[in-house]
Amino acid sequence: MKSIQAINYPVHFQNKAYKEISHLLLKKDYSTIFILVDENTFEHCYPKFISNLVTDKKIEVIEIESGEIHKNIETCISVWNAITELGGDRKSVLITLGGGVITDLGGFVASCFKRGIDFVNIPTTLLSMVDASVGGKTGVDLGVLKNQIGLFANPQMVIVDDTYLETVSKREIKSGMAEIIKYGVTYDSKLFNEIKDNKGLNIKDLIFRSIEIKNEVVLQDPKEKSLRKILNFGHTIGHAIESFYLESEDKENLTHGEAIAIGMVCESYISNKLLNFPKDKLKEIKDVILSIYNKINLLKEDFSKIIELLKHDKKNVNGQVNFVLLNDYENHKLDCKVSEELIVESMEFYNS
Amino acid sequence: MKSIQAINYPVHFQNKAYKEISHLLLKKDYSTIFILVDENTFEHCYPKFISNLVTDKKIEVIEIESGEIHKNIETCISVWNAITELGGDRKSVLITLGGGVITDLGGFVASCFKRGIDFVNIPTTLLSMVDASVGGKTGVDLGVLKNQIGLFANPQMVIVDDTYLETVSKREIKSGMAEIIKYGVTYDSKLFNEIKDNKGLNIKDLIFRSIEIKNEVVLQDPKEKSLRKILNFGHTIGHAIESFYLESEDKENLTHGEAIAIGMVCESYISNKLLNFPKDKLKEIKDVILSIYNKINLLKEDFSKIIELLKHDKKNVNGQVNFVLLNDYENHKLDCKVSEELIVESMEFYNS
Structure with a gap:
């Protein structure tokens, strides 16, 4: 499947995508690779993703609770603290592996950490594949008000692999x-x-x-x-x-x-x-x-x-x-x- | 005093600046003007500022507590909630009137509200005049770690009026x-x-x-x-x-x-x-x-x-x-x- 060129970044599909991200990680020489997951994607998607990734960089996994109810600034603070405690710096990269909550929140977290680090989105739900993979919208909810706080920010790359859909309801x-x-x-x-x-x-x-x-x-x-x-x-x-x-x-x-x-x-x-x-x-x-x-x-x-x-x-x-x-x-x-x-x-x- | 042209916006000085901002507010036809102050700048700087401003738009003042200790995400949340409750929308503008805490935090708050509204900085301390008025850095502290969370974002205009310095220690x-x-x-x-x-x-x-x-x-x-x-x-x-x-x-x-x-x-x-x-x-x-x-x-x-x-x-x-x-x-x-x-x-x- 051919790649789609979004404004400032490519969307890669299926197996080709893992080669592309491995190449990106090598080329950019990141200091640490942070991977943001929830308990579901950590169990069901992370094993496939990590087995396809080729890198010798340090990898740190950060897990947040699944669900729209956690798509808020408080969760951002906990992720920022985790990145800080794990030694994240301006040359770190954040890979988001999950549905819209993970990709929207992760993109916002990355864009604001030390005034912006790189991020890569890997949507694992149909909604996030078709909606959140292009467009550069990142953000979180303010109380029950959806996506009130956020930014336009582009990932380095998006990976779409429909086999992750086998893991969702x-x-x-x-x-x-x-x-x-x-x-x-x-x-x-x-x-x-x-x-x-x-x-x-x-x-x-x-x-x-x-x-x-x-x-x-x-x-x-x-x-x-x-x-x-x-x-x-x-x-x-x-x-x-x-x-x-x-x-x-x-x-x-x-x-x-x-x-x-x-x-x-x-x-x-x-x-x-x-x-x-x-x-x-x-x-x-x-x-x-x-x-x-x-x-x-x-x-x-x-x-x-x-x-x-x-x-x-x-x-x-x-x-x-x-x-x-x-x-x-x-x-x-x-x-x-x-x-x-x-x-x-x-x-x-x-x-x- | 002539104006200085920063990357995407002008820095205006002294009395001329008030004409410029009044003109900006008119030209941009904002829906609501929010003014972010702390208890000190509300008492000592706001009266001068407001008496020099010519506008028929709705003005809402949002006050936060002064001091570096309040330059954090929790304060941002309270300002976002205040703007929301006061009917802020994408055509609102946020004017920051204060020292570095107010201008840095206010710029960040504006840049993330509904993925970004306009803001104008009016530094009232020497530090914020000489340091924060150009450069596009916005942000807040994460715990005691300074400016860990933030963005590069440019105001529409900066106003420097040294008479505000009479109000600081x-x-x-x-x-x-x-x-x-x-x-x-x-x-x-x-x-x-x-x-x-x-x-x-x-x-x-x-x-x-x-x-x-x-x-x-x-x-x-x-x-x-x-x-x-x-x-x-x-x-x-x-x-x-x-x-x-x-x-x-x-x-x-x-x-x-x-x-x-x-x-x-x-x-x-x-x-x-x-x-x-x-x-x-x-x-x-x-x-x-x-x-x-x-x-x-x-x-x-x-x-x-x-x-x-x-x-x-x-x-x-x-x-x-x-x-x-x-x-x-x-x-x-x-x-x-x-x-x-x-x-x-x-x-x-x-x-x-």
Whole structure:
């Protein structure tokens, strides 16, 4: 599989990738190699990774607890302290081996340690492969507010090896599918139709095409001034729902994909109301999503709390929530204002 | 006084500066203006600043406690939470009004909030005027380790108004003098001689020339790959001494300048031993420093603890402490290895 060139770094695939990273470590002559894992990736992914790595440098493994709940500054502090105690310096490199929490948090930790050390991302979940592997976004949550603290920073290299997916749950795989659906409806309706028809889908191809699409978008608009905002489709309401379930004590957390899937149904509904997004396509999106994800019952009494969380979305300006909506597949409109009533209506539509 | 053009932004002086910032705020059409102060600058500097500012935008003041002890991630979290609660968004701007703690921490806070908002620095101490106003370094301490967490990030503008110095103590002014002496010995011996002879020194001129020197150095080497390392002269031992006094419970903290002044005496001594830095100039440096700062008695039993702290210096690679030393005034040598014995000897020389 050929490599993809992102803004300042390559994305390498499968076995070739291990040769490339071994070469990078040799060429850059790092002082210490730190590998950031969680308990799952340490058990299931680290053995494969380390057996494929060729280096004579000192390696130190730093483990953090898995889960979005740990994607915060407190965890960063513990990793910074660990790197410090293990003798990390400006010539150290941090390799992140894990899902989005590990790659997002690890990239932020590396970018701020002694004003920046190199890092390499190795996403091990479908979500982090298709979403976090290109784009240069790093960051952590502030309380329940997602990715409020972070930076644009590029890794030296990204490695995508789909065999790591054998180590994650079916629910995790589904979580990544939501982003692939998003690439389809916003940028590549052929891809969406293939998912809809569900014929001979190959996960390797889905990953490669998703990364290609995201890379095309990011190259045109790295700092999310315009086009890149389409990648937020479904995420405005989706993030608020994800945050709401995260902070709610009596409800089970949703995966990112489960929340974003609901967000896409809601925002497709709003697109239909405000921009005449075709009704049959709205139905297609809802049907595809309900064929993949269990239906969640959003409670009426929670609507206002979800809307409150919407107000902290990073795209907002002057307290005004800004949506990316669809005129049609592959045809979007930025910075749409939406009334609270219509947001409520869209959640009722999802529930119906 | 004419403005100085730093890498990506201007440094404006005195009254002209307030026109410039008012113009910037108008032009950029920020959603909210956040002003970061501590209890001292809120009382003594904020009234002057705000009375000179012309804007119709919403202004929110965020106050943190003064002192190096608060220059940490926990304070950043409280400022991020405050900005969030006050409705900050990507179009907000953060104006820092204070000494190095406020400008370094504020720059870091702004650069990481929602992946980066604009900031403007208004240093109010001599140290922050001559040291922190150009160079793009932002950051906070990790425990007692200084500036371990941070970024290179440029403000939109820096404002230098020496009338703020009327609000700070004599000890604070002296703290800034150490950096000016450093510019003298490493880059401009004419400046050092003027300080030594102490004839007709004008604080405005000293500030302007210091910023000019630092800017010249930074423009040649923004990311501190080579030349910029001269600005660390005195700081390798100085930072360790500063950290040691910061973490020591029974000793009064030193100011940054007091610690760096000791560091310059020690590193001049080492320069004499390793590079034949002239003995009479070593004496000059020690004399000038002891004429400004009270002598501190470094205890023999503390030497090993200070050396232990040296090992976390950001310039270190592979556990090896790297010094910038002097062959002569204005003539340095980078990446010098120094034995622990010689470091001990240099502290004994300072004590003698």
